[in-house]
Amino acid sequence: MFNKFRNRRLMDEAGKEDQGKGAGGPGNEGGKNTPSDAEAKLLKEVMDKKTRIRELEESLTEHQKKFEGIDPEAVKQLLKDKAESDRLEAERQRTEAEKRGEFESVKTQMIDEHNKALEALTNETSTKLTSMSAELEASRAQIIELTIGRSFGDSSFVRDQLTLTPAKARTVYGGHFEVKDGNVVGYDKPVGAAGRSVLVDGNGSPLQFEKALEKIVNGDPDRDHMLRSQMRAGSGSKNQDGAKADVDVGSGRDRIRAAVNAGAIKLPSSGF
Secondary structure, X not given: OHHHHHHHHHHHHHHHHHHHHHHOXXXXXXXXXXXXXXXXXXXXXXXXXXXXXXXXHHHHHHHHHHOOOOOHHHHHHHHHHHHHHHHHHHHHHHHHHHHHHHHHHHHHHHHHHHHHHHHHHHHHHHHHHHHHHHHHHHHHHHHHHHHHHHHHHHOHHHHHHEOOOHHHHHHHHHHHEEEEOOEEEEEOOOOOOOOOOEOEOOOOOEOOHXXXXXXXXXXXXXXXXXXXXXXXXXXXEEOOOOOEEEOOXXXXXXXXXXXXXXXXXXXXXXXX
């Protein structure tokens, strides 16, 4: 504003000088009002400056209109508040990112703990299953011994008709029997054989142990060496009166095997 008033003062003084030079003087020949070249140049410069100043004043006025009603201090405070808000938002985002990082860490720990607990439970379950399987197998063996084993031990067919002891008879024919619903059931083939069927009577009911064993033995190709009734009277055997009689059991290995099965030959403890 100071420059504006100074420029106006200079223009006013220049105008007064122009009016005083109309009576003649240096550069004003014959006292005419025609300005000299130097004066004309100065006047042009002054007028150009005056025009430029007016344009600048108009531009400044237009800019001032844009900011009418705006408090500069309020603007400064607003900018300050905006900067603080941006800082707080950045801090909040950083805090949330840190929290997410902690959550991921906690989640990883939870997964690790879960896997450890699951592994421990799996090992414990596996140990229990192994123990239960062993107990079950022991119980199964005991059941078989009390059913199938006892059936062979108490069998009159084994005692009266076979040349084998109950233990040997069980070794040879035990695979033909299983326990179903607490009952000993006989099969035509040993366990594991294809096309295995239950031995039944005319009504379709499973045969009793004695009948089933008799049928199995009669179907054995080696039954002649197993049944006492197939051994003719001869040396080392007894007739119906209890007297020993000769037995014709063939020759070679068959003769020796029959004698061993009948108990006529005692093998040494080292084996045959």
